[in-house]
Amino acid sequence: MNEGASTVTTQPDVSKVPAPRSAEPTAKGNTGSGSRRARRRGLGVLFWCSAAWLGLVVLGAIVAPLLPIADPAAQDYRSVAVAPGSPGHLLGTDGLGRDLLARAVFGARISLIITLGAVTIGLVVGGTLGMLAGYFRGTAERVIVAATDAMMAVPALVLLLALMATLGSSVQNLIVGLGLLGVPAFVRLTRANTLVYTKREFIVAARSLGASNWRILAREIVPNILPAVAAYAFLVVGILIIAEGSLSFLGVGVPPPASSWGMMIAEGRDSLRQAPWVSFIPSAFMFLTVLSFNLIGDRFREESDVRETTI
Amino acid sequence: MRSRLTKLATALITLFIVSIAVYSLQELLPGDPAVAILGEQATPETIAAVRADLALDDPFLVRYANWLGDALRFDLGRSYRTGAPVVEEIVNRLPITLELLILAQLVALALAIPLGTFAAYRARSRFDRLSTGAAFGLVSVPEFVLGVLLMYYLALGLGLFPPTGWVPFTESPVENLSHALLPALTMALPVMAVYQRLLRSDMTATLQEDFITMAQSKGLSTPYILFRHALRPSSFSLLTLAGMNTGRLIGGSVIVEVLFAAPGIGQLMVQSIVQRDFIMLQGTVIFVAAAYILINSLVDLAYGFIDPRVRYQGA
Numbered sequence: 001m002n003e004g005a006s007t008v009t010t011q012p013d014v015s016k017v018p019a020p021r022s023a024e025p026t027a028k029g030n031t032g033s034g035s036r037r038a039r040r041r042g043l044g045v046l047f048w049c050s051a052a053w054l055g056l057v058v059l060g061a062i063v064a065p066l067l068p069i070a071d072p073a074a075q076d077y078r079s080v081a082v083a084p085g086s087p088g089h090l091l092g093t094d095g096l097g098r099d100l101l102a103r104a105v106f107g108a109r110i111s112l113i114i115t116l117g118a119v120t121i122g123l124v125v126g127g128t129l130g131m132l133a134g135y136f137r138g139t140a141e142r143v144i145v146a147a148t149d150a151m152m153a154v155p156a157l158v159l160l161l162a163l164m165a166t167l168g169s170s171v172q173n174l175i176v177g178l179g180l181l182g183v184p185a186f187v188r189l190t191r192a193n194t195l196v197y198t199k200r201e202f203i204v205a206a207r208s209l210g211a212s213n214w215r216i217l218a219r220e221i222v223p224n225i226l227p228a229v230a231a232y233a234f235l236v237v238g239i240l241i242i243a244e245g246s247l248s249f250l251g252v253g254v255p256p257p258a259s260s261w262g263m264m265i266a267e268g269r270d271s272l273r274q275a276p277w278v279s280f281i282p283s284a285f286m287f288l289t290v291l292s293f294n295l296i297g298d299r300f301r302e303e304s305d306v307r308e309t310t311i
Numbered sequence: 312m313r314s315r316l317t318k319l320a321t322a323l324i325t326l327f328i329v330s331i332a333v334y335s336l337q338e339l340l341p342g343d344p345a346v347a348i349l350g351e352q353a354t355p356e357t358i359a360a361v362r363a364d365l366a367l368d369d370p371f372l373v374r375y376a377n378w379l380g381d382a383l384r385f386d387l388g389r390s391y392r393t394g395a396p397v398v399e400e401i402v403n404r405l406p407i408t409l410e411l412l413i414l415a416q417l418v419a420l421a422l423a424i425p426l427g428t429f430a431a432y433r434a435r436s437r438f439d440r441l442s443t444g445a446a447f448g449l450v451s452v453p454e455f456v457l458g459v460l461l462m463y464y465l466a467l468g469l470g471l472f473p474p475t476g477w478v479p480f481t482e483s484p485v486e487n488l489s490h491a492l493l494p495a496l497t498m499a500l501p502v503m504a505v506y507q508r509l510l511r512s513d514m515t516a517t518l519q520e521d522f523i524t525m526a527q528s529k530g531l532s533t534p535y536i537l538f539r540h541a542l543r544p545s546s547f548s549l550l551t552l553a554g555m556n557t558g559r560l561i562g563g564s565v566i567v568e569v570l571f572a573a574p575g576i577g578q579l580m581v582q583s584i585v586q587r588d589f590i591m592l593q594g595t596v597i598f599v600a601a602a603y604i605l606i607n608s609l610v611d612l613a614y615g616f617i618d619p620r621v622r623y624q625g626a
Contacts, residue, residue, distance in 0.1 A: 146325075150325045150329055153326075153604050155558040155600075161565070162336055162593075165584040167341070246453060246566055249455045251584075252581075265455055265456065269570070272462065294450070
């Protein structure tokens with residue numbers, strides 16, 4: 001074991017690691033001076049705006065049942081499809097007279113439970129597999145890499161649709177399905193990072209001091225790759241919120257009595273001409289939340305860029 | 312040559328793994344697959360018929376081998392809802408999805424190339440920073456949100472496009488295009504933002520090269536330098552990304568086809584889920600996965616033809 005790990009001579013093919021889907025939009029070219037400038041200026045106004053919005057959404061989602069808002073399923077027959085700003089309904093109501101603010105807040109609850117559960121599964125399973133693959137190499141690595149490649153070879157939404165249609169969509173199945181979707185991305189990221197760190201001097205030093213493989217993994221590797229993985233987790237949450245919304249939009253998400261943003265947008269589609277806000281309100285919630293996760297993840301990613309710390 | 316063979320082998324192995332995974336979805340159906348496929352009202356006779364038809368009493372590997380053999384001869388079975396052969400249904404709907412994919416890819420590139428080039432030429436200018444922000448916003452918008460917005464403003468508001476529906480190309484090319492443009496634009500915009508950022512960063516690097524200074528000192532015009540000298544060496548990763556993004560576009564086309572009522576493969580997939588038409592769903596999923604793997608391998612090969620450095624390294 002030790003011998004195999006210490007005679008790693010093959011070049012870690014970090015170049016082959018494709019930019020994870022979520023990382024593509026960020027301009028690779030200007031990370032250098034851009035992040036240096038950002039470091040001088042702190043995290044930036046946008047970062048704090050995003051954090052504030054997420055704080056609000058998370059808090060609202062947690063205490064939703066205690067908030068002085070309407071019952072999300074209750075139908076107010078006297079005010080059907082009223083516009084935002086109406087008395088008693090701050091953000092208006094939908095075609096069935098249900099309060100949109102209440103539905104959006106309870107929708108946030110469902111979305112966050114599902115996506116945070118899923119990202120935890122992806123991070124723990126994918127992170128562990130990726131780390132083991134990058135550290136021990138050999139056959140295990142080849143199997144893990146082949147499996148992740150195969151998973152990434154199917155368009156994610158198509159895979160999810162098939163899974164949910166087969167298993168039936170419940171909150172648990174959505175968490176597992178979306179979590180499974182996050183696994184390959186985390187495998188690639190942690191494997192690439194582990195490959196880089198396994199060659200560093202402090203790992204050799206730890207090993208020559210007689211540290212076991214498990215100790216090195218837990219005490220040396222994990223703390224070093226954690227910042228990059230955590231930053232990436234934010235970006236993945238953004239992707240998963242969109243994926244969960246897509247499923248709900250297509251009618252394969254959480255079953256109806258519950259409300260979810262994607263479902264609300266789909267429900268408002270038919271009355272788009274008369275009552276556009278029914279779709280627009282949940283759209284705005286979803287957009288701001290995804291944007292916030294992306295902005296925060298991107299800022300963290302700049303702060304924890306491996307390429308910068310190794311040079 | 313050798314690397315090309317390895318790539319081909321990898322693609323085939325991937326396809327094999329994916330086909331096993333998709334086929335074993337049948338095993339995940341809760342309860343008796345025959346009942347799940349037929350619905351609760353099925354009579355014992357029809358259940359027995361389906362069990363015999365799908366050879367459910369055979370071991371998994373035998374069934375898989377038979378299914379794979381049929382699939383390789385373009386036979387993905389028949390729908391138990393409509394009785395139509397799955398492949399026929401896919402072939403009927405394929406042109407619509409293909410048109411949307413190609414149109415979206417073209418729109419994305421047509422917007423991204425000038426915008427990315429200009430942002431690189433005027434790096435760190437106001438336009439550059441504005442387009443960075445816009446790109447960040449665009450990738451955070453889900454397709455169904457973007458589609459609803461575009462439908463509301465461009466179709467219902469300005470009346471530029473019909474909001475939903477589809478007209479076949481053979482019936483009226485003009486009508487066809489006006490129905491296809493809005494869905495294609497919805498798919499294209501988030502992808503365009505990604506392309507624009509990538510081209511911008513690659514192009515900024517290219518513009519630092521000596522041959523650009525050389526071209527400038529020869530007195531060539533700026534547009535000529537940008538599009539004839541700088542664009543080609545800057546567009547390699549853009550093309551790879553365009554290939555990789557086909558997956559996102561396929562996902563986008565599912566949503567867009569449902570939203571804009573375009574009868575493509577994505578709509579077929581969602582329809583078969585709603586109607587609990589499992590065989591049809593399985594067929595479309597394996598078809599889409601196979602097509603996607605094929606496209607990616609082709610892009611991989613094409614890469615070598617465009618970039619001579621890759622070609623010589625591979626040899």
